[in-house]
Structures are given as structure tokens and as C-alpha cells.
Amino acid sequence: MSPKTLYDKIWDAHVVHESDDGTCLLYIDRHLVHEVTSPQAFEGLRLAGRKVRAPEKTIAVPDHNVPTDPNRLAGIKDEMSRIQVEALRQNAADFGVEMYDVDDIRQGIVHIIGPEQGWTQPGMTIVCGDSHTATHGAFGALAHGIGTSEVEHVLATQTLIQKKSKNMLVRVEGKLPPGVTAKDITLTIIGRTGTAGGNGHVIEYAGSAIRELSVEGRMTVCNMAIEGGARAGLIAPDEKTFEYVKGRPHAPKGAQWEMALEYWKTLTSDEGAHYDKIIEIDASEIAPVVTWGTSPEDVLPITATVPAPEDFAGGKVDAARRSIDYMGLTPGQRLSDITIDTVFIGSCTNGRIEDLREVAKIMEGRRVKDGIRAMIVPGSGLVRAQAEEEGIADKLKAAGFDWRMAGCSMCLGMNPDQLAPGERCASTSNRNFEGRQGYKGRTHLMSPAMAAAAAITGRLTDVRELD
Amino acid sequence: MDKFEKLTGIAAPMPLVNIDTDMIIPKQFLKTIKRTGLGANLFDEMRFDREGNENPDFVLNQPKYRDAEILVAGDNFGCGSSREHAPWAIKDFGISCVISTSFADIFFNNCFKNGILPIALPQEQVDLLMADAEKGSNARMTVDLDQQQITTSDGEVIPFDVDPFRKHCLLHGLDDIGLTMEQAPSIDSYETQLSSVRPWI
Ligand code: SF4
Numbered sequence: 258m259s260p261k262t263l264y265d266k267i268w269d270a271h272v273v274h275e276s277d278d279g280t281c282l283l284y285i286d287r288h289l290v291h292e293v294t295s296p297q298a299f300e301g302l303r304l305a306g307r308k309v310r311a312p313e314k315t316i317a318v319p320d321h322n323v324p325t326d327p328n329r330l331a332g333i334k335d336e337m338s339r340i341q342v343e344a345l346r347q348n349a350a351d352f353g354v355e356m357y358d359v360d361d362i363r364q365g366i367v368h369i370i371g372p373e374q375g376w377t378q379p380g381m382t383i384v385c386g387d388s389h390t391a392t393h394g395a396f397g398a399l400a401h402g403i404g405t406s407e408v409e410h411v412l413a414t415q416t417l418i419q420k421k422s423k424n425m426l427v428r429v430e431g432k433l434p435p436g437v438t439a440k441d442i443t444l445t446i447i448g449r450t451g452t453a454g455g456n457g458h459v460i461e462y463a464g465s466a467i468r469e470l471s472v473e474g475r476m477t478v479c480n481m482a483i484e485g486g487a488r489a490g491l492i493a494p495d496e497k498t499f500e501y502v503k504g505r506p507h508a509p510k511g512a513q514w515e516m517a518l519e520y521w522k523t524l525t526s527d528e529g530a531h532y533d534k535i536i537e538i539d540a541s542e543i544a545p546v547v548t549w550g551t552s553p554e555d556v557l558p559i560t561a562t563v564p565a566p567e568d569f570a571g572g573k574v575d576a577a578r579r580s581i582d583y584m585g586l587t588p589g590q591r592l593s594d595i596t597i598d599t600v601f602i603g604s605c606t607n608g609r610i611e612d613l614r615e616v617a618k619i620m621e622g623r624r625v626k627d628g629i630r631a632m633i634v635p636g637s638g639l640v641r642a643q644a645e646e647e648g649i650a651d652k653l654k655a656a657g658f659d660w661r662m663a664g665c666s667m668c669l670g671m672n673p674d675q676l677a678p679g680e681r682c683a684s685t686s687n688r689n690f691e692g693r694q695g696y697k698g699r700t701h702l703m704s705p706a707m708a709a710a711a712a713i714t715g716r717l718t719d720v721r722e723l724d
Numbered sequence: 725m726d727k728f729e730k731l732t733g734i735a736a737p738m739p740l741v742n743i744d745t746d747m748i749i750p751k752q753f754l755k756t757i758k759r760t761g762l763g764a765n766l767f768d769e770m771r772f773d774r775e776g777n778e779n780p781d782f783v784l785n786q787p788k789y790r791d792a793e794i795l796v797a798g799d800n801f802g803c804g805s806s807r808e809h810a811p812w813a814i815k816d817f818g819i820s821c822v823i824s825t826s827f828a829d830i831f832f833n834n835c836f837k838n839g840i841l842p843i844a845l846p847q848e849q850v851d852l853l854m855a856d857a858e859k860g861s862n863a864r865m866t867v868d869l870d871q872q873q874i875t876t877s878d879g880e881v882i883p884f885d886v887d888p889f890r891k892h893c894l895l896h897g898l899d900d901i902g903l904t905m906e907q908a909p910s911i912d913s914y915e916t917q918l919s920s921v922r923p924w925i
Binding site: 273274276278280282284286293294296297300301305307310314321322335337338340341344378380381386387388390401402403404405406407409410413414415416418420422452453456457486487488509513514516517520552554571572573575576579669670671678688690691692693696 | 751754798837888901918
């Protein structure tokens with residue numbers, strides 16, 4: 258048998274049917290549903306008189322629209338948001354799908370709660386009507402975003418019509434310098450490959466620097482595979498992964514756990530497996546980075562300066578000019594001289610407990626600079642509760658942070674947490690597109706540690722230089 | 725599903741690279757629970773100012789491109805989120821064909837589910853079509869899916885590739901779900917086998 262990549266193995270294990278032209282019907286093990294991309298899918302089922310084929314393999318959670326202020330149980334004020342969340346509630350009830358509602362401590366960002374509940378496991382196929390489904394790839398699951406028509410397709414048939422993508426390997430070898438985190442790795446990769454670099458591919462992240470990361474750090478890396486153009490990112494599962502899954506509510510138990518474990522240990526790429534594209538990165542050369550523009554590929558080390566449009570080629574010249582203008586920057590300006598108004602810590606990229614611990618560590622003995630709006634939005638009710646139990650929440654509140662309820666929050670302005678026009682934000686989220694965090698808002702993406710550093714000084718700051 | 729067979733129409737040029745789904749349809753319009761009506765907000769933040777006045781420079785606001793049915797765009801069109809609201813908005817506006825050098829995967833997929841034909845071509849050919857689109861409303865191009873070719877306003881013919889299964893579905897307006905449902909016995913037997921090899925799923 259020819260050697261297979263991890264992606265090949267998971268793919269092969271899920272093919273229900275293959276046509277002569279290579280179009281496959283792929284079985285889907287887990288389906289996550291949120292309020293924004295599902296109403297039209299359930300509506301489609303209703304119109305056609307169809308049921309959800311496997312409700313026990315489906316969970317629903319509202320996250321994009323929910324307010325994050327502590328009084329949110331009083332109800333959602335925005336009429337359209339409220340209707341969308343109510344529609345999810347109704348659809349979950351009508352079609353027999355389990356839902357973690359706003360008043361449930363397990364509610365949170367869909368990509369945070371999947372792993373948290375043990376719903377995400379190695380070797381699975383996982384989909385969600387959301388591009389950051391790639392996050393779950395950190396467990397060695399083939400996980401990707403789908404559109405609403407496909408959501409409906411999966412609800413009705415528990416399968417997807419797919420053609421296989423190409424294999425791409427991103428190998429990060431070596432030791433990360435101090436102050437450099439998973440977020441810097443993933444942003445650096447996108448800076449190198451561009452936002453279209455992974456188009457048509459599934460990326461497997463490998464190498465000692467990836468192995469060294471915690472499971473949560475790996476989720477941060479895979480989360481942004483989509484920003485690199487790949488639909489999915491994958492990391493082979495190992496002992497850390499198994500340990501993470503073990504004992505969670507939906508994890509296999511008893512004899513089934515043993516059986517699962519044995520299978521999961523086979524989920525690595527074979528020696529000599531073929532990759533269509535290979536990128537090698539030296540971990541020791543990665544620096545703490547920030548984005549300067551309005552595409553996630555606009556990444557530079559914090560020690561750099563704002564580029565000039567002429568530094569680029571082709572269509573990127575105009576795009577860079579537009580970005581620099583939108584972001585209100587000047588070519589040649591030092592990135593560390595850019596002052597900010599707001600700090601947002603949260604999202605499915607960096608809203609987990611380790612991220613909050615990291616921020617708390619940086620804030621030790623320090624405070625948010627006066628006049629800076631700084632918010633922390635835990636990725637789930639359980640992350641929030643844990644941070645409170647560990648005493649992190651109190652410390653962060655004392656340091657000047659606003660401590661919010663779980664949700665997508667300012668990662669995208671669909672709920673009340675938004676940037677005002679011209680407002681500049683140091684953000685741990687994943688997209689710096691125009692208007693993403695609010696109309697004419699300006700977003701700089703970075704790690705939680707770097708966002709904390711920015712909160713302290715009020716400007717983009719090299720976390721290594723904090724005294 | 726809507727069919728796509730052959731289209732002769734005005735093509736609007738949008739040479740900007742990395743046009744993302746937040747530009748195509750900003751998040752505030754994702755709160756709808758319907759598929760229709762999104763065309764009014766296609767490219768909203770580029771097309772209108774905060775007060776809702778049209779930005780006269782934006783290509784689709786120019787009289788010659790208001791009725792565009794084809795979009796010729798810069799590299800990596802549709803990157804960003806999985807929101808199907810993006811193709812819904814494009815279609816609702818009246819555009820059924822997008823041409824670029826490359827597309828983001830999810831967006832590309834979503835197009836086919838909504839009667840939109842996305843065509844990826846090499847740079848030189850996109851440049852040629854971009855120049856043709858820039859000629860305005862008298863220059864109509866023809867996109868023929870069955871023949872897999874685009875004819876410029878000057879009569880130049882450019883062939884394109886398309887996945888045969890998707891072509892078939894688009895030409896006949898076939899519903900994927902209905903097709904898959906016909907394969908229910910294969911899904912049943914897959915599930916039976918799954919419950920013995922990976923029972924924890
Ligand atoms: S946190 Fe942001 S990226 Fe993640 S699911 Fe929510 S909106 Fe999408």
C-alpha cells in the first residue's frame with residue numbers, strides 16, 4: 258500500500274461513495290450549528306418535508322449575535338439578532354437537536370465548545386457553517402466550514418458531496434524564542450504563504466515547534482488555516498491530544514475509549530507520504546508579529562515599519578494602498594508607534610483558558626493604560642467560570658479589563674460589541690478585514706500576550722520589551 | 725436550484741485583489757433568516773456611505789455597470805467566511821458569473837449551489853477580460869457553460885474548465901440533496917459498518 262498522509266487516511270475512512278470523476282459522498286461524524294448560517298437550511302428542510310438524519314451527531318449554539326454584557330438574559334435588544342437566536346431555538350426543538358442556549362453555562366463560541374465538550378475527537382469529519390471550523394483540526398480531525406446549502410445537505414443526509422483537496426505540509430522546526438506564541442506561528446505562516454497560498458489544499462502542520470504546543474495552542478494554529486486559504490488544517494494527534502479529550506462529557510468511555518485510542522494512534526502521516534506543496538519554517542526565526550493592513554497576510558514583526566504600496570507587486574500594490582489609507586497609517590512609520598484605542602481579547606482563535614492565563618501573567622503588577630477600552634470575552638461559559646475559579650478574572654478586572662460573558666463579541670460586529678469608525682483595536686481575533694469589527698474600525702491582529710502589552714502602553718508594543 | 729446555461733451580458737471590472745466576504749456582504753446583513761433581498765446590500769460599505777448615499781465611483785453605481793450580470797475580479801475572490809449570504813447577495817443583485825484568477829474554496833462551492841458560475845482563468849486571460857469589461861455597457865461578453873467558453877465583445881473565444889459533476893448540476897438546476905437522498909442505501913450501509921468499526925462515533 259502506498260504511504261498515506263493523515264488527510265488521506267481520514268478521507269478514505271469516510272468515503273460513502275465515489276463516482277468515476279472522483280466526486281465523493283463523504284460521511285460527516287459531527288455537525289455544529291449556529292444561528293447565523295442555519296435558519297435558511299432548516300427552512301429548506303421544512304419546505305421539502307425532510308428530517309435531520311442524525312440529530313444525535315448535531316449540536317446547536319448561539320454565539321455570533323449574543324450580547325456579552327452580564328445582563329443579557331434580560332433579552333436581546335436588536336430585533337433581527339433576537340429573531341435569529343429564537344429561530345435557532347425553535348429549529349433545534351423542532352428537529353430534535355441538542356442546544357446550548359444563552360442561559361446554559363456550556364454556551365460559548367461554537368469552536369470553543371466542541372473541543373470543550375469532547376465533541377471534537379481525532380479522526381472525525383466535522384463541519385459547521387462557519388469557516389473557522391478549521392480549529393478542530395488541532396485534534397487530527399478533518400474539519401472545515403461549509404455554506405448554508407451544505408448545512409442543509411448535512412442535516413438531511415449526514416454526508417457532503419466533496420472532491421478531495423491537495424495535501425500541503427507546513428513544517429515548523431526548532432524552538433520558539435521567548436515571547437513568541439502559537440498565534441505568531443500561524444500569522445507568520447500566512448504572511449509567508451499569502452491568503453491564497455492554501456487554496457485547494459488541506460494543510461498539515463508538523464514539526465517540533467507544533468508538537469511542543471499545547472492542544473489549545475494547536476487550536477490557535479489550525480483556526481487560521483482558513484486565513485491561509487486552506488479549508489482545513491490538521492495536526493496529528495498525540496498523547497497530549499488524548500489526554501485533553503479524556504473524561505470530557507462526549508468522549509468515549511470504558512471499552513470504547515480503549516478502542517478509540519487504538520485507532521487514534523494510527524492517525525499519523527506515513528513515512529514517505531506525498532505532499533503537493535511543502536513549506537518549511539524555522540521556529541527560531543519567528544518574532545512576535547502584528548498585522549498592519551486589512552488582509553491577514555499583511556503581517557510583520559512588531560520591530561518593523563509600515564510598508565509602502567510600492568514594496569509590493571501586481572494587484573497587491575493597489576490593495577496595499579487601500580489598506581494603508583483605510584488603516585490611517587503612513588509608510589515608514591514604526592509599528593510600535595501606532596497608538597490604539599481598544600483591546601479585544603477573545604474569539605475562537607484566542608478565547609480559551611490558556612489565553613486568559615497568558616494575559617493575566619503579562620498583567621501581573623501592571624494596569625490597562627488610562628483611556629484604553631479593554632475587554633476580555635471568554636470563549637465559553639465554562640472558560641469564564643474556570644478563570645473565575647483560578648482568580649484570573651478578579652486580577653484582570655482589577656487591572657482595568659471589562660470582564661464579559663461568552664460569545665463571538667468584537668471578533669465580528671454582529672452583536673453590540675463593535676468598534677466606532679476610526680477606532681483602532683489590538684485584537685486577538687483572526688480577521689482584520691475592512692469593517693469586520695465595526696464600520697470603518699481598524700484592526701491589528703496579534704497574540705494575547707501582545708494585546709496585553711498594547712493594553713498596558715496604549716500602543717502596539719513588543720511584549721519582550723515590557724519592563 | 726437555479727440553472728445556468730448561457731449568458732450574454734455586461735461585465736463589471738473589479739480589479740481589487742482579495743475581495744473578501746465581509747466586503748461582499750458585511751456582517752450586519754447576515755441577521756436575516758431569508759435567502760432573498762440581499763442584493764440591495766451587495767458590497768454595501770463600498771457602494772454606499774453611512775447615510776445610504778451611493779458612492780458614485782464604485783463600479784456598480786456607474787450607469788454603465790448597473791445592470792452587470794458578470795463580474796471580472798482580482799485574485800482570490802471571496803476569501804474569508806463561509807457565509808452563503810455572499811453568493812445570495814451576488815445572485816440577488818443579478819450577477820450570475822464571476823471570473824477571477826482564483827477563488828476561496830468555500831465561496832467557490834457556494835456559488836454552484838446558487839446558480840452562479842465561478843470561472844478561474846490564468847492571469848493573462850483575466851487581464852484580457854478585465855480590459856473588455858472596462859469598455860462598458862456596449863461591450864457584452866457571452867459565457868456558455870455547455871461549450872465551456874467565454875466570448876469577448878471582440879469575438880475572441882476563451883475556453884474554461886469546470887468540474888463535470890458541477891457543470892451537470894448547474895446546467896440542469898439539480899438539487900444536490902435530492903441526488904444524495906437517492907444514495908440512502910449506501911449511507912445506511914456505511915452507518916452499519918461504522919457502528920462496528922468506530923462505535924464511539
Ligand atoms: S469568534 Fe469570530 S471567527 Fe470565531 S466563530 Fe465567532 S465570529 Fe467566527
